[in-house]
Amino acid sequence: MKLLIFIFILLFLTPTLNAKELRVAVATNFMEAAKEISKAFAKETGHTAYLSFGSTGQLYTQISQHAPFEVFLAADQARPKKTIKKGLAIQGSRFTYASGKIVLFSLTQTLINPKGTLKKENFTKIAIANPITAPYGIAAVEVMKNLKIYKYLKSKIVYGNNIAQTYQFVHTENAELGFIALSQIIKKSSGSHWVVPKELYSSIYQDAVLLKSGVNNPAAHEFLEFLKGPEARNIITQYGYGSSSDEKI
Amino acid sequence: MSKEEIIKASFCGSIDNFSLDVKFSMPLEGITALFGPSGCGKTTILRCLAGLHNLPGYLSIGNEVWQNEKKFIKTHERSVGYIFQEESLFSHLSVRKNLDYGACRAKTHHLKETFHFDDVVEILSIKHLLDRSTVSLSGGERQRIAIGRAILAQPKFLLMDEPLSALDQKSKKGIFFCFKKLQEEFKLPILYVSHDIDEITKLADNMIALDNGKKIAEGSTADVLAQLNLNASLDARIISHDFDKKITWVELEGHTLSIPLQGNTIGTLLKINFQSY
Amino acid sequence: MLEYANLWSPIRLTLELAGITTIILLLIGTPIAWWLSRSNSKWKDIIAVIVTLPLVLPPTVIGFYLLIALGPQGPGGWIASIFGGRSLAFTFEGLVIGSVIYSLPFVVQPIRNSFDAIGKRPLEVAATLGASPWNAFWTVAVPLARPGFLTGTILGFTHTIGEFGVVLMIGGNIMGETKVLSIAIYDYVETLYWTPAHILSAGMLLFSFVIIFSMMKIERYFRKTGK
Numbered sequence: 001m002k003l004l005i006f007i008f009i010l011l012f013l014t015p016t017l018n019a020k021e022l023r024v025a026v027a028t029n030f031m032e033a034a035k036e037i038s039k040a041f042a043k044e045t046g047h048t049a050y051l052s053f054g055s056t057g058q059l060y061t062q063i064s065q066h067a068p069f070e071v072f073l074a075a076d077q078a079r080p081k082k083t084i085k086k087g088l089a090i091q092g093s094r095f096t097y098a099s100g101k102i103v104l105f106s107l108t109q110t111l112i113n114p115k116g117t118l119k120k121e122n123f124t125k126i127a128i129a130n131p132i133t134a135p136y137g138i139a140a141v142e143v144m145k146n147l148k149i150y151k152y153l154k155s156k157i158v159y160g161n162n163i164a165q166t167y168q169f170v171h172t173e174n175a176e177l178g179f180i181a182l183s184q185i186i187k188k189s190s191g192s193h194w195v196v197p198k199e200l201y202s203s204i205y206q207d208a209v210l211l212k213s214g215v216n217n218p219a220a221h222e223f224l225e226f227l228k229g230p231e232a233r234n235i236i237t238q239y240g241y242g243s244s245s246d247e248k249i
Numbered sequence: 250m251s252k253e254e255i256i257k258a259s260f261c262g263s264i265d266n267f268s269l270d271v272k273f274s275m276p277l278e279g280i281t282a283l284f285g286p287s288g289c290g291k292t293t294i295l296r297c298l299a300g301l302h303n304l305p306g307y308l309s310i311g312n313e314v315w316q317n318e319k320k321f322i323k324t325h326e327r328s329v330g331y332i333f334q335e336e337s338l339f340s341h342l343s344v345r346k347n348l349d350y351g352a353c354r355a356k357t358h359h360l361k362e363t364f365h366f367d368d369v370v371e372i373l374s375i376k377h378l379l380d381r382s383t384v385s386l387s388g389g390e391r392q393r394i395a396i397g398r399a400i401l402a403q404p405k406f407l408l409m410d411e412p413l414s415a416l417d418q419k420s421k422k423g424i425f426f427c428f429k430k431l432q433e434e435f436k437l438p439i440l441y442v443s444h445d446i447d448e449i450t451k452l453a454d455n456m457i458a459l460d461n462g463k464k465i466a467e468g469s470t471a472d473v474l475a476q477l478n479l480n481a482s483l484d485a486r487i488i489s490h491d492f493d494k495k496i497t498w499v500e501l502e503g504h505t506l507s508i509p510l511q512g513n514t515i516g517t518l519l520k521i522n523f524q525s526y
Numbered sequence: 527m528l529e530y531a532n533l534w535s536p537i538r539l540t541l542e543l544a545g546i547t548t549i550i551l552l553l554i555g556t557p558i559a560w561w562l563s564r565s566n567s568k569w570k571d572i573i574a575v576i577v578t579l580p581l582v583l584p585p586t587v588i589g590f591y592l593l594i595a596l597g598p599q600g601p602g603g604w605i606a607s608i609f610g611g612r613s614l615a616f617t618f619e620g621l622v623i624g625s626v627i628y629s630l631p632f633v634v635q636p637i638r639n640s641f642d643a644i645g646k647r648p649l650e651v652a653a654t655l656g657a658s659p660w661n662a663f664w665t666v667a668v669p670l671a672r673p674g675f676l677t678g679t680i681l682g683f684t685h686t687i688g689e690f691g692v693v694l695m696i697g698g699n700i701m702g703e704t705k706v707l708s709i710a711i712y713d714y715v716e717t718l719y720w721t722p723a724h725i726l727s728a729g730m731l732l733f734s735f736v737i738i739f740s741m742m743k744i745e746r747y748f749r750k751t752g753k
Contacts, residue, residue, distance in 0.1 A: 057716050064718070124612050130699060132717050158616045158698030169698065174597040174615035301650055324653035325662075331654040337647060341669040350665075354656030402655045 019046045020219035023068055025059040026051050027075035027206065028162040029100060029136055029181035033239040034073065040235070041226045047219040055162035057133025063088055063211065070214025071223055073206070075100060075163075076135035080207040093210035097227050099242035100204035102139050105170055105185055105193040106177035123156070127169040127178030130159040135204055136166075140179035142201040182240035206241075256406070256438075260297045260306035269293050269304060269462045275440060275455060277311060277406065280432065282449040282470065283442045285459035291442040292334075294459075295408045298440070299331050300324035310405055328356055330399030332409040337395055338383040344394055345379045351402025364435055369397045372430050374423075389420025393427060400431075406438040413448065428452060450474070485519045487511065533722060535702050536710035537729075543618070543706060544686040547625040551633040551682050552675070554626075559634045559674075560663070563641035581631040588628055589695025596620050596696060616698035621706070624692045633682040640674025641667065673748060680741045684734055 026034045031053050038049040052069070054062070060079040063069055064086065072089065074080050077096070083089035111123070129137035137159070144150035158174075160166030163181055170178040185193060208227060214220030226232055259272035269290045275281040283291045296302040300315070301324055308316040315322045330351075338347050352366065370376045373393045378386065386394070392412050399407060413421045431437065443449055449456060449470065456473040458466040466473045485499035485506065496507045499519065511519070562574055580588060593615060596602030602614035602623070614620035644667060652662035668675070690708040697704035699713070707726060714723035 055716075061716050061718060125616060125698075127698075130713075132713060158700060161694060161699070165695075168593065169615070172593050172597045172615075173599055173603075174593065174613045176612070299654055301653070324650070325656050325658050327654075329654065331651070333647065333651065337651045339648060339651070339666060339670075341666075341672075350652075350657075351655035354661075356656065398655065 019048070020217060021048045021050060022070045022214060022217055022219040022223055023050045023052065024071045024073060024223065025063065025067070025069040026053050026073045027056045027059065027135075028053045028164045029075055029183055030073055030098065030206065031164070032187070033098075033183055033235055033241070036235050037227065037232050038223075040231055041223060044226070044231075045219070045222055047222060049219075049223055053162075053164070055129065055134040058162065068213060070211050070217055070220040071208065072211055073097065073208045073227075074135075075204065075206050076138075077205050077207045080209040083209055083211065087212070089209040089211050090215055093224065094207050095224075095228065096205045097208045097232075098206045098236050100136065100139075100206055101182040101195060101198075101240055101242070102136055102143070102179050102201065102204070103182045103185065103193045103195050104177060105167075105180050105191060107171060107173055107191045108176065109192050111177060111192055123176035125158050125169075125175040126153060126156050127158050127160055127166045127175035127180075129163045129166045129179075130161060134160075134162055135206075136163050136179065136181055139201040139204055143179065143196055146200045186238075186240040203242075254311040256298075256308075256310050256440075258294075258298060258306070258308045260294065260304045260308075262304035262306070264293060264302060264304065267293065267462065269297075271459065271462070271464045273457050273464055273467055275438075275457065277438045278436065279454040280428070280439045280441055280452050281455040281457065282453035283440060283457050283459065284444065284446070284449055284473075286444060289459045290462045291444075291459060292410055293462075295331070295410050295440070295442060299329055299408055300327050301331075325354075328403065328405045330402060330404035330407040332392070332395050332399055332407065332412045334410045334412065335415055336391060338386075338391055338398075340383055342383070343379075344375070344381050344383060344386075347383065347394060348379075348398050348401055351398050355401070355403035363403055364400050364437075366401060368434070369400050372434055373397045373427055387420065388416045389423050392416065392420075392424060396424075396427070396431075400435065400437065404437070406440065409439060409441045411442055411444070414443075414445075425451070446474075483521055485521050487513055487515050487517045487519065489515060532701065532710070533726065536705055536707045536726070539618075539702065539705065540687055540707040543621055543625060543689075544683045546622055547629060547686045548633070548679055548682045550622070550626055551629060552679065555630065555633040555678065555682075556637060556675075559638035559641055560667075562634070562638050577634050578631050580628050585628065585689070585691025586695060589624070589692040592620075592624050592627070592692065592696050596623065615696045616700060616704060618703055620696055621693060621704055624696055625686045625689055628689055628692050629682045629685045632685045633678040636677035636681065637671060637674040640671035643674075644670045673745060676741065676744060676748075680737060684737055687730070687733075 024034070024038070031051075034051055038051060042048055052059075056075045056079055059069075059072065059074070060082065063072060063083060072080060072083060080089065080094050084091055084094060128140040131137035131141050141150065144153055158169060160169055160178075163184065166178050167180045167184050169175045170180065179196075182195060185191070208224060210220060210224055254277040255274045256277060257274045261270045263269065267290065271290070271294060283294065285291055293302060297304050297306065298308065300322060303321055305318075306316060308314070314320060315327060339350065342350065348366070348370075355363075370379070373396060375390065375393050375397055378390060378394065383391070383394075396412070413424060416424070432439075441449075441453060453470050455468065456466075456470045457464060458473055458477055466476045468476075483501055485501040488498045488500050488505070490497050490510060492510070495510045497509070497511045499506050499508055501521070508521070513519070558573075558577065562570060562577070594600050596614040598612055602620065603612060606612055606614050611617070614623065648666050648670060649659075649662050652666045653659070657665060688708060689706070690712070693704065693706055693709055694712075697706070697709060699705050699709055707730060711723050711726045711730075714720070714726070
């Protein structure tokens with residue numbers, strides 16, 4: 001009986017005794033979803049995930065300078081691939097955790113209708129994330145080019161440092177509208193938006209990867225496993241992303 | 250300007266916890282001394298006359314009213330020169346430019362004769378300093394230039410706030426000499442502030458005595474000195490002793506005088522006080 | 527190599543921004559400095575603190591409030607509408623406003639200190655010599671405050687050249703309009719184009735060194751000649 005109690009207590013205490021921390025670099029568009037996921041993760045495993053946000057390019061630069069991250073949640077595939085190529089991440093750990101959707105958003109209720117706002121050009125500034133560092137910016141440019149309006153709109157474009165700043169520009173109405181991530185506005189009801197049809201841009205596959213400094217941290221491994229699991233996928237879908245199961249690497 | 254013209258002034262008020270309540274008049278000619286211990290309000294009065302303080306009161310120069318209940322003429326519109334106690338030359342201008350500063354802003358229409366640059370420079374012996382910068386001048390040189398600058402602004406009268414107190418003996422003598430010449434050549438009335446009785450005795454024709462913000466005497470220098478029981482004193486140097494006759498010979502302003510035997514050695518400087526009955 | 531073609535634009539833009547900002551600051555900063563130096567008003571301390579604020583506030587705080595103030599929700603939008611625009615954010619003019627606020631204390635403080643150092647006496651002397659307050663200001667106060675003007679000009683100019691946080695918040699990174707040197711370098715570093723980053727950064731370092739060195743020499747010259 002005493003042995004049973006002892007084992008029971010041990011099992012109960014083990015998670016807290018082994019409570020670990022890990023540092024995760026997260027692409028800004030995934031911020032809200034990541035916060036919810038890490039809360040659920042903490043509840044289940046007792047581990048604490050410390051999240052840092054930035055544009056994918058920004059984070060990649062920091063990682064290449066040996067910033068102490070253990071897991072990298074990017075907004076593209078190119079940079080996670082690069083981290084593996086440069087020996088900064090573990091071979092075989094890369095997988096697609098979400099596929100991003102972009103929307104055209106405006107604080108003004110009536111500005112955006114699902115069909116023809118962009119062509120009308122009745123605005124002075126349109127905000128996108130800086131394509132050099134943010135994959136959502138690249139997608140925005142692609143959309144405009146596919147709609148054959150990039151040439152005309154180029155002079156009206158303002159660049160946000162990352163997708164969050166892009167949203168700020170639209171939210172303060174300094175830009176009448178902008179291309180942002182669906183996840184940023186899906187839980188809000190203000191303004192008007194147009195979910196851009198998938199055909200207009202190459203899929204934004206968002207890959208995760210285990211970084212070298214996380215290889216000996218069991219919490220890091222567990223986090224990535226959790227990310228593939230049903231609870232996380234549920235959260236990801238709620239935020240408007242395509243879940244990883246229907247996309248291929 | 251007739252000999253009857255006078256300056257009439259009265260000020261009553263307080264500044265920085267100091268209360269002033271005076272009423273006086275002085276002639277628009279000669280040197281009038283403003284005398285009193287430190288802190289009695291002499292500088293405050295000068296500043297009120299110049300318009301640098303605005304205490305309630307009255308001020309008229311001859312028949313020009315510079316201040317009454319309804320009016321207050323600002324400093325830069327008053328034709329009055331002010332010699333400050335300390336360093337007041339403009340350090341960013343050469344000596345010549347300092348002198349010109351007042352000259353090109355002078356209001357000359359009220360005067361029949363004006364003070365000319367060459368005359369002023371000559372009398373104050375500052376010709377050799379004209380192209381120097383103000384940085385390396387001695388105290389005496391600075392004050393002479395300051396006086397010249399004030400005169401060249403063509404004032405009706407000059408205010409001098411203890412102009413010699415910051416100077417050494419040699420410089421003092423030099424400027425003293427200038428004062429006398431200034432009086433004779435330019436006939437510019439001067440109101441001269443000092444707490445040094447000897448200076449006043451040597452220079453001033455008239456005198457106003459103050460204490461603690463109030464006037465206590467006014468009139469000719471001799472009268473006021475007598476009124477206040479203040480002694481004029483002179484410096485005398487011991488030349489020799491005559492132990493038989495029990496007298497000491499002293500040299501006093503070029504004269505020889507015998508006084509009762511003194512115990513001091515030959516060459517000692519004595520101060521001898523003279524009191525009137 | 528396309529990267530190198532874009533090196534000149536941020537340099538030109540930055541020099542223009544710093545130049546215009548410094549001129550504006552001298553024009554509005556001088557009366558402010560004079561008032562702070564001479565006034566006895568009860569508002570004096572409050573205004574002094576407000577002027578000093580940009581010294582201690584993080585540039586991102588300034589940038590954040592500016593983003594709102596310059597847009598349609600703030601006074602900037604109203605000003606822009608006079609000229610047919612919607613917002614002053616993402617414009618060179620908006621950057622000028624931001625830079626003026628950001629560099630204000632760097633120009634006002636040295637000038638005010640110089641005015642303080644002059645004291646009351648020279649101006650009283652000028653008044654007794656017939657100079658009106660306006661005339662005395664230009665012929666006595668300003669020449670005597672020359673060291674302060676020099677320091678303020680140099681500090682205002684170099685501080686604006688180095689501005690980053692504020693521009694990041696309100697610039698929108700538009701080449702030829704708001705992409706200043708600090709932003710360009712940041713972009714190059716972000717995208718690992720380190721050669722152009724080196725070129726621009728080393729250039730800025732050298733420039734700052736030369737400016738500060740020259741300022742020291744000029745100050746020393748003024749002190750020696752006593753003017």
